[in-house]
Amino acid sequence: GEDVEQSLFLSVREGDSSVINCTYTDSSSTYLYWYKQEPGAGLQLLTYIFSNMDMKQDQRLTVLLNKKDKHLSLRIADTQTGDSAIYFCAEKRADTGKLIFGQGTTLQVKP
């Protein structure tokens, strides 16, 4: 099938690390993405990883990719209240370039 799966909710305290997990389905997907969506707003691309990489770090964000298990994770270091949002992972299909999204993980950051 085309399902990309994510856990629905994560709650952390300000200053802690957050880890959001995702499993995808298509081993031929070329890129995997993390998007952030704040209430009433559009999709903001946070970071992406090419499928032949296993890790990418970008400031407070670390993406880990386990291609064998089709597992993707996003780690946010020193989580801030401004990080509260819904986070979507998405896989990009190699043939059409269309994105298949997960259902989103709501991150709640408590002060």
Add this chain to the structure above:
Amino acid sequence: DTGVSQDPRHKITKRGQNVTFRCDPISEHNRLYWYRQTLGQGPEFLTYFQNEAQLEKSRLLSDRFSAERPKGSFSTLEIQRTEQGDSAMYLCASSVGEMNTEAFFGQGTRLTVV
């Protein structure tokens, strides 16, 4: 502003009416995608164009939905005989070719069918 532009941002319509949305992609982008996002869900792919050719349509796109990209630039998405289940955010994205890493999303058109 050189981003993806969608119009209108919000649309309220009565059940049974027809609505049309417009998307203006980034000017050199040859691929254009439409997605639909309902409350509490991730965006779902509807259809995409490469230049003016519509190359794939999701089974979510019923006969009441039609999309066009007549000159390979802007695109329209029309919904005929709207139903309450059509209420959603309709997102447009554009990208360059196959190797480009990023699809740029517009702000979306929020449709409410009453």
